[in-house]
Amino acid sequence: MRYYKSHGIVFLIPILVIVILFYGMIIWDVFAAFTRWQGLLPTWQFSGFYNFIRLFQMDRFWVNLRNNILWLAIFIVPTVIVGFSIAYLITNFKRGETILWQIFLFPMALSFIITGVLWAWMYDPSTGVINSILKIVGVNTSRIGWIALPKTAIYCMIFSAFWQYLGFALVIYLGAIKSLPLEMVEAARVDGASHFTISFRIIFPNVGHATLISTTMLAITTVKAFDLVWIMTRGGPGVSTEILPYLMYRLTFDSRDIGMGAATSIVMLIFSSIIVIPYSLWALKKWVRI
Amino acid sequence: MKKFYLILTMVIFLIAMVLSSTSFTQEQEEFVIFHYWTAGGEKEAIDALFKIFQERNPNAKIVENPVAGGGGETMLAVLMSNLASGLPPDSFQDHQGNQQKDYIDAGYLESVNDIWEQANFEGRINPMWVKTLKFDGKVYSVPINAHRTNWLWYNKKILDEVGVKPPETYEELLDACKKIKEAKPDIAPLALGTREKVWSSYLYDMVLLNTGGPDFYEKANTGRIDFLNDPTFRTAMERYGALIPYIYPWHATKSWDEAGALLKTGEAAMYWMGDWILGYYLNIGMEPEVDFSVTAIPKDVWMGHADTFPLPKGAPHPNLAKDWILMCTTPEAQKAFNLIKGSVTIVNDVPADVYPDPYRKRSAVDLANLRAVCDGFHGGMITPAFGSELVDILTNFLVDQNVDAAIKSIAEAAERTNLTEACNWFWE
Numbered sequence: 080m081r082y083y084k085s086h087g088i089v090f091l092i093p094i095l096v097i098v099i100l101f102y103g104m105i106i107w108d109v110f111a112a113f114t115r116w117q118g119l120l121p122t123w124q125f126s127g128f129y130n131f132i133r134l135f136q137m138d139r140f141w142v143n144l145r146n147n148i149l150w151l152a153i154f155i156v157p158t159v160i161v162g163f164s165i166a167y168l169i170t171n172f173k174r175g176e177t178i179l180w181q182i183f184l185f186p187m188a189l190s191f192i193i194t195g196v197l198w199a200w201m202y203d204p205s206t207g208v209i210n211s212i213l214k215i216v217g218v219n220t221s222r223i224g225w226i227a228l229p230k231t232a233i234y235c236m237i238f239s240a241f242w243q244y245l246g247f248a249l250v251i252y253l254g255a256i257k258s259l260p261l262e263m264v265e266a267a268r269v270d271g272a273s274h275f276t277i278s279f280r281i282i283f284p285n286v287g288h289a290t291l292i293s294t295t296m297l298a299i300t301t302v303k304a305f306d307l308v309w310i311m312t313r314g315g316p317g318v319s320t321e322i323l324p325y326l327m328y329r330l331t332f333d334s335r336d337i338g339m340g341a342a343t344s345i346v347m348l349i350f351s352s353i354i355v356i357p358y359s360l361w362a363l364k365k366w367v368r369i
Numbered sequence: 370m371k372k373f374y375l376i377l378t379m380v381i382f383l384i385a386m387v388l389s390s391t392s393f394t395q396e397q398e399e400f401v402i403f404h405y406w407t408a409g410g411e412k413e414a415i416d417a418l419f420k421i422f423q424e425r426n427p428n429a430k431i432v433e434n435p436v437a438g439g440g441g442e443t444m445l446a447v448l449m450s451n452l453a454s455g456l457p458p459d460s461f462q463d464h465q466g467n468q469q470k471d472y473i474d475a476g477y478l479e480s481v482n483d484i485w486e487q488a489n490f491e492g493r494i495n496p497m498w499v500k501t502l503k504f505d506g507k508v509y510s511v512p513i514n515a516h517r518t519n520w521l522w523y524n525k526k527i528l529d530e531v532g533v534k535p536p537e538t539y540e541e542l543l544d545a546c547k548k549i550k551e552a553k554p555d556i557a558p559l560a561l562g563t564r565e566k567v568w569s570s571y572l573y574d575m576v577l578l579n580t581g582g583p584d585f586y587e588k589a590n591t592g593r594i595d596f597l598n599d600p601t602f603r604t605a606m607e608r609y610g611a612l613i614p615y616i617y618p619w620h621a622t623k624s625w626d627e628a629g630a631l632l633k634t635g636e637a638a639m640y641w642m643g644d645w646i647l648g649y650y651l652n653i654g655m656e657p658e659v660d661f662s663v664t665a666i667p668k669d670v671w672m673g674h675a676d677t678f679p680l681p682k683g684a685p686h687p688n689l690a691k692d693w694i695l696m697c698t699t700p701e702a703q704k705a706f707n708l709i710k711g712s713v714t715i716v717n718d719v720p721a722d723v724y725p726d727p728y729r730k731r732s733a734v735d736l737a738n739l740r741a742v743c744d745g746f747h748g749g750m751i752t753p754a755f756g757s758e759l760v761d762i763l764t765n766f767l768v769d770q771n772v773d774a775a776i777k778s779i780a781e782a783a784e785r786t787n788l789t790e791a792c793n794w795f796w797e
Binding site: 117120224 | 471472474475564565566618754761768785786
């Protein structure tokens with residue numbers, strides 16, 4: 080069968096429709112964010128920045144934004160550092176390497192929903208496994224509330240995400256470390272460098288592309304951690320563990336304030352663009368020669 | 370030749386698809402209904418209604434939740450899109466008050482005043498139902514059941530051991546909490562689960578009702594008080610705050626049924642919850658009047674809400690839809706449904722002694738004779754927009770116990786969501 084360019088276009092039509100629909104919906108969402116649409120019936124009444132002003136006046140919004148930034152800060156850095164360290168350790172094992180990385184990668188196969196349910200059970204202050212063990216050891220657990228306390232809840236939640244995504248960072252680093260030329264490490268070893276020096280002075284700077292991929296992917300994960308919030312705490316206690324996607328859902332479907340929900344999603348769009356666009360530009364420059 | 374066959378098969382497929390879809394819509398006598406009663410007990414209750422309906426309309430074919438994923442929590446999302454796209458079902462499960470008003474404002478419902486008149490419905494129910502179902506002189510639905518929510522369930526053994534009598538006022542409740550805490554410091558006097566934040570609003574309704582009485586309660590929940598400066602409202606919030614030290618400390622991790630189970634395990638002594646918990650207690654093997662019992666606070670008011678069936682505008686089979694709603698007004702249908710569902714009938718002409726347990730007997734008698742009010746969130750006294758913010762404020766309040774901050778936030782939320790204006794219909 081001969082190949083014609085027109086055939087290619089025919090096969091592209093479905094994906095084009097989806098892409099156009101996708102961008103169309105973003106435009107629709109921008110319009111909705113500037114209207115006073117409350118309730119079930121659309122009211123395309125332009126109201127300027129009314130929704131955004133109301134949003135920024137809510138204390139709750141700032142708690143949400145702070146939580147999103149908190150996720151970025153204390154989820155990504157430990158995951159990347161620990162993931163890299165374990166990857167380095169594993170490459171030094173001669174045996175059992177495959178089993179080890181499979182063990183670490185296993186949580187990645189779970190969805191956020193299952194991780195959330197599992198960890199919510201373990202964190203349960205009265206019947207959870209963590210407090211039960213602490214009780215056996217003799218610790219007074221009457222004040223240790225884990226996800227039931229607003230001060231600790233968000234950290235507990237981020238830790239469960241760390242548990243799940245550690246394997247992801249590990250696998251990326253494992254691949255990157257293995258592709259490095261062995262001579263470099265051996266030369267350092269001959270010069271008498273310690274494991275710490277080798278890993279963080281020599282290998283880490285040479286696997287920059289892996290760091291970039293994992294930090295960006297993890298950053299995107301933090302923006303869509305909605306499921307974990309929904310399953311573990313539903314944003315509680317109070318609003319202490321809410322993140323922007325959760326707020327968007329609550330405003331749109333519970334308060335039936337579509338305008339405000341759309342405004343929140345625009346803020347999220349900008350927030351994630353700040354993370355994704357610089358990365359994409361950099362990646363394009365590095366890997367695609369235009 | 371091959372090409373020809375290929376095109377022929379495709380054409381046949383297309384024709385078959387079109388034909389099958391049209392033959393589906395042309396089928397007569399279908400009755401399409403959306404509901405989320407799918408759990409054990411609930412399913413049997415709605416089936417009892419279907420049985421009566423089938424006897425009245427032998428030719429009708431009942432189609433429940435015909436959209437995949439339309440059961441349970443997702444029903445509302447599916448329903449919303451069906452209504453918006455002009456493809457309403459013949460009836461659906463709804464609440465009352467502001468919960469229903471959104472549909473009316475969007476023009477999705479049709480009035481059923483004629484059915485109410487035909488069944489003399491208004492004369493057979495507590496006037497409260499009329500107040501929360503009539504919008505500008507028109508009614509759009511018929512309620513099928515009545516769930517009481519000013520119930521305090523308690524572990525009988527713990528209360529007997531400590532020697533407190535079942536509380537019937539707020540003061541007695543606080544006093545009981547203090548005594549239980551003193552006698553048994555390991556037990557939480559009051560159970561609560563705020564994994565679903567809405568249950569924090571049930572305690573809010575309780576303190577409003579017990580501080581200012583039913584009239585104040587209705588005013589407060591429809592935004593007709595000055596939240597910032599009203600002294601009664603402040604007292605109510607202070608009373609809510611006074612209860613917090615006695616509430617189960619890890620409430621944020623419990624759902625409503627898990628919190629209810631604390632009474633069985635003896636981790637908590639009392640639980641403020643609607644009567645649907647009764648079915649749960651019977652299911653987990655608790656013996657009424659031995660392991661648990663219930664008391665109403667205050668005893669001279671019935672608070673609760675109903676599930677309703679409205680008539681959508683443009684229902685595809687209006688005759689069947691109207692007959693369904695008419696059927697729901699009859700004592701037979703009300704009795705058949707509520708006996709299984711665990712609630713009581715809306716209509717007063719079903720005798721209270723049909724219920725097997727003392728709690729529902731009392732609920733039915735009280736509903737027929739006492740002043741009744743609708744609960745805030747599920748009863749639709751407050752708007753969904755305000756309610757959504759209120760439960761966030763209250764769950765925050767449960768943690769920080771800051772009365773001033775809570776009052777300020779409630780006042781702001783009421784203003785932001787136009788609570789007063791949105792609830793004008795209630796006072797007209």
